Amino acid sequence: MRQNVERGKEMYSPALLTLLQNRLEQCQLSLEKLQKGLAVLAPDLAPTHETLVSILRSTSAVNTRSKFSASEVNGLREQLKKIESSMKGGNFVGPDGTPLAGQDDLKSLMERCWRWTEIVLEREGKIDERFQDQYDRLVEIRNQLDRLSVTQAWSLRETDLFGYQRKLDRIDEARVEGNFVDPTGQPADLHAQRTLLYLIRRSYAYIYALLISSEPVSEALLPVYNQLQTLRRCLVEVRESGGVSNSRELYPYSMKLNSIDNMRVDGKFYVGSDIPEGQGSVNALLAECYDIVWELRASVADREDKDSS
Template sequence: MESPAVPVPLDPREQPILERLLRTRDALLLLKQDKSSYIKSRDVLPLYEEVIGEVEKLNAARKEQDRRLIHNRLDYVLDDCFQLISLLFLTVGRNNEAPAVYSLATTIQRLLDHLEEAGFYSAKDLNSITKTLESTQETLDRGRNTYSPALLTLLESRLEQCQISLKRLQEGLNVLSPSLAQTHETLVSILRSTSAVNTRPKFSTTEVNSLRDQLKKIESHMKDGNFVDADGNVLPSQENVKTLMDRCWRWTETVLERQGKIHEAFQEQYERLLEIRNQLDRLSVTQAWSLRETDLFGYQRKLDRIDEARVNGNFVDAEGHTADLHAQRTLLYLIRRSYGYIYALLISSEPVSEALLPVYNQLQTLRRCLIEVKESGGVSNSRELYPYSMKLNSIDNMRVDGKFYIGPDIPEGQGSVNALLAECYDLVWDLRAAVADEESQP
């Protein structure tokens, strides 16, 4: 679980805290791994309280110490505990509560660090993260009177670091000429598409050449090596775009030359990252039906450890030699892509307990079908609505006093499921009313 280079706590007051947190982490991992029953809030909250109690003791022990202390094993175990609690809160449907924010905040920081390191990104990348940070801040603000100040201080510090990194990246885009924004976005897409082709099971020379054709098309609109407007005037602030263009040419050449084959010294790292990326890709397709948010913990930890094993930002082989440009960029692409998948899975998590997800997913599917029927012109007679009405009634009949029970429990997310059920009823009513209006007309 830990990197072998992580030091043990030097302060004797921290050792008992570490031992207790190790026991709590074991309990959290057992809860995560138990697929025999649904996870419930009452399973998670006592473990959350245990972690917060240890954090308060740790803060008291470190109060007089230098805050720039190197992270020791206790910090890593504490991070594991918060990650697990955060994912467990999402699993039980408590997405809009402060503890659920932790995993998302750490993933966003990883993404921002990688975007800055890569040196190329688009406004779309930053827009999504900006909105997510705003909503997570709102979640923290709502939890001020409910959750421990120790937790809120920790989360606010994480979000503040994210905001600092985000501002730096936004400033990098602000220097671009507005006239070149679309070209810049296209070049970012070409770089990423080239990296994607580079990691496919079967390398496609045709795809890379197609991307090079796009570069030629962009280049054809340049004049004397410069980007110009419709009147032939040189556009300002174009150095970054020209550098990105040159990078696209060199990367497509390198990828064509290597034909998707990575240096053998880095083959093992490549295969590990490729498997993580592919598993997360599959999860992103089936996540509504198969994802238990706590499953993401294993992927996060594997990625974190691979990322942290780099030396001065470089991947190194078993003998300590740094990776060549092709291997370095390929491995970094796979890490970034994997963190991107985790981010997308976290923000798409529904505020509904896993116990209610089967019902919620059925209603989501029903809603989509009804919207498609409505947008395609409705139904010709009310009998066509019978299958939808019967399905809605069967779900509605599962409720007792307006609530969905799973055994004796009332899982989180009742409001979301009931709102979706009401929306489906409204769609059926609208479709039925439209048929009745048509039948009443002479």
């Protein structure tokens, strides 16, 4: 990114370049802060940390669905119980029984997971009525962006996303000292705060993903592209919900990927004798789906090895 700014010195105004440079520095500081927080974790705790973060996200996702599912939240709580049962004497320990570094942060994260799942179960997907309007608007934006991410037309332009971004900005900028407040100035409770923040961040993430997928996909390739988008989404949900119990559950995904892969000739998708635009995007999506399937299969193999040892 810094190289792009350097290359643009002869083409863009100094004011714009200064703005970009300042934004880059802010991003760098935020990144360093996040990396510093993760650096204290022992390598053996990294998988557990990822699982706990996934549980937080999955709980928030269930919390904002049109039909609340208590069983899904209880399933996530079962994962927390498994993590808790792996502790020895209240600590996360290594193979030699020594407490691992960074576990205080991990314990705090686990407590957040327990508390958040409890709150979500209590509220059953219902938000404080004082914030129902913001919630409805954010859910609508999230759902529209979600549909775009699955059925993105090749003609989608960056400017098409700016309207969504401005709507999000207006809701986000209405916060007072980081908190959502009602018309009387009273702050939202923890459930409403986290729910609205999740929807805002999820929507921004959709916009970012759509912006970086700048290569147009021709209409001829859209059916394949959309199938892969849907497949990727399903695989990500499987991964975030804890993976699969055995490799047989991955067969339908593998078969679908193979059927799409077999459509290629010399690594390209043809329509008749034409090579449609969007080969890079489709191939990258196909490769990503294969990678996720491989990760899920490797996780199953690791569990089986641990069970047999």
